[in-house]
Amino acid sequence: MSNNNNEPLFLLIKSLTGAEKRHFKLYILRNQANEEPKFVQLFNVLDAAKEYNEAHFLKKLPSISRQQLPNLKAHLYGELLTALRLLHSEKNMEIQIREQIDFAKILYNRGLILQALKILDKVKVSAKANSHFILTLDIMQFEKDIEARHITRSLKGRAGLLINETDFVLKQINEVTHLSNVALSMYELYLENGHVKDEKHSREIEKIFKKNIGGINEKQISFFGKAYLHQSYCWYYVIQLDFTKYYRHAQKWVQLFTDYPEAKKEEPYLFVKAMHNLLNALFITGNHKKMIEELQQFENFYEGAAAFNQNLEIQTFVYLYTAKINKYFLEGNFTEGLLLIKPIEEKLKVYSLYIDTHRALVFYYKIASLYFGSGNNDEAIVYLNKIINLRVGQLRTDIQCFARLLHLIAHYELGNMDLVEYLIKSVYRFLAKMENLDAVLTEVFSFLQKSLSSRPGDIQKSFLAFRNNLEKVSAGKYNRRSYQYLDIVSWLESKINNVPVQDIVRAKFLKNNFI
Numbered sequence: 001m002s003n004n005n006n007e008p009l010f011l012l013i014k015s016l017t018g019a020e021k022r023h024f025k026l027y028i029l030r031n032q033a034n035e036e037p038k039f040v041q042l043f044n045v046l047d048a049a050k051e052y053n054e055a056h057f058l059k060k061l062p063s064i065s066r067q068q069l070p071n072l073k074a075h076l077y078g079e080l081l082t083a084l085r086l087l088h089s090e091k092n093m094e095i096q097i098r099e100q101i102d103f104a105k106i107l108y109n110r111g112l113i114l115q116a117l118k119i120l121d122k123v124k125v126s127a128k129a130n131s132h133f134i135l136t137l138d139i140m141q142f143e144k145d146i147e148a149r150h151i152t153r154s155l156k157g158r159a160g161l162l163i164n165e166t167d168f169v170l171k172q173i174n175e176v177t178h179l180s181n182v183a184l185s186m187y188e189l190y191l192e193n194g195h196v197k198d199e200k201h202s203r204e205i206e207k208i209f210k211k212n213i214g215g216i217n218e219k220q221i222s223f224f225g226k227a228y229l230h231q232s233y234c235w236y237y238v239i240q241l242d243f244t245k246y247y248r249h250a251q252k253w254v255q256l257f258t259d260y261p262e263a264k265k266e267e268p269y270l271f272v273k274a275m276h277n278l279l280n281a282l283f284i285t286g287n288h289k290k291m292i293e294e295l296q297q298f299e300n301f302y303e304g305a306a307a308f309n310q311n312l313e314i315q316t317f318v319y320l321y322t323a324k325i326n327k328y329f330l331e332g333n334f335t336e337g338l339l340l341i342k343p344i345e346e347k348l349k350v351y352s353l354y355i356d357t358h359r360a361l362v363f364y365y366k367i368a369s370l371y372f373g374s375g376n377n378d379e380a381i382v383y384l385n386k387i388i389n390l391r392v393g394q395l396r397t398d399i400q401c402f403a404r405l406l407h408l409i410a411h412y413e414l415g416n417m418d419l420v421e422y423l424i425k426s427v428y429r430f431l432a433k434m435e436n437l438d439a440v441l442t443e444v445f446s447f448l449q450k451s452l453s454s455r456p457g458d459i460q461k462s463f464l465a466f467r468n469n470l471e472k473v474s475a476g477k478y479n480r481r482s483y484q485y486l487d488i489v490s491w492l493e494s495k496i497n498n499v500p501v502q503d504i505v506r507a508k509f510l511k512n513n514f515i
Helices: 006-013 018-030 037-047 054-060 069-091 094-108 113-129 133-149 159-191 197-214 223-239 243-259 261-266 270-285 288-305 310-331 334-350 357-374 375-386 396-416 415-435 439-451 456-473 478-485 490-499 501-513
Strands: none
Touching: 006 037, 006 069, 018 037, 037 054, 037 069, 054 069, 069 094, 094 113, 094 133, 094 159, 113 133, 133 159, 159 223, 159 310, 159 396, 159 456, 223 243, 223 270, 243 261, 243 270, 261 270, 270 288, 270 310, 288 310, 288 501, 310 334, 310 357, 310 501, 334 357, 334 396, 334 501, 357 375, 357 396, 357 501, 396 415, 396 439, 415 439, 439 456, 439 478, 456 490, 478 490, 490 501
């Protein structure tokens, strides 16, 4: 029998809060006789189970046969969704609007046409006010169908008004759909390739992007059109290594939600994504003061995120703790940042069924970097091995490559020279295969290869020569992309000055911020 923790019904039940479980029980009791239905018995067993095992469930429920189980599971799944819809409808305007459309269709099918039109006219106002374009179009299409089928004694010009309204909404839908497609395509390019590698790659991305946003006037598009436009620009400038413009558009994206506060309630996911990009841009550009301010605002939002739903809470957690780690990177407080690891791991365990592999990759790499920066190379290797051993194909090849490089450097720091000699060849081949080798990384490999045969007394000279070579090759814009993943310069300076990496980063931070 099946033993699969990814079984949809099991996942749904495990995602329920205590309040949702109580509501489900009350909902069922209102609709059932005194005897507890079999699907509720199944719910109780699944709720108590730590893993999904059908053979075990059938032993616990002798009244349920193996043949009955699929139908009972399907029925329970449907009842749970119905109960959740009822519970959360008051907090979700979109659900309320859909419900009113359903009511209008019920009335229409009963011949109560004018009552149906009255509901549609009222709910259309809510749909428009909350920028639910697809639902608005659905409502207007229903209104047009009624006008075409019946004599409703509508006001003169009603048909023309509906046609004009529909054309306007279609224009908005096409605009938002197009810009959200552009944003998604830029995001996909980043996930697959990371930052641009050279001028040719940069021009290819520029050509694709300009072709898709040509002729768009920001002042003439809707709120969501603007949001997706700024999101598109954010991903484009991240890919292009233009972090000043990245910050500018991330700030505009967040400002939209300040100008339209109701949108934060209707589309909290889009707001969370905007905040993530703003915090990331502030980290990259080194704007510490502004980052602290925005981080506090985001922390306040996170405290209330659970009131929306679990998925929003998870998304906010991921972005909030990513920003918190980045703050410690920026400040050079790697050892202090290690205190975040326990709460992060606890949450990752709780959310293990819901957090995607990409987010896990990012967390593992950032945690490994915290350990590396604090001088704990053994623990850094533990987390880097988690990345290296994940089978994720072409997902975030940039992180996969730099995880292997950091893994190599960590073993170098530990003095595991036999392993380093093997890893140099292995990592070099991997980066070459993924087309992630640039002049900076080539210099790193060259230095590590030479250091294997260097005499102890010459190692300091080797580091100095390495630094000089890096300064030369780093003059090119695209060669500096490596520094977005690994602070090679600070590591090099730590070796030259014989001090921990975090001391070098901290000194730079204090100098730049006049503390």
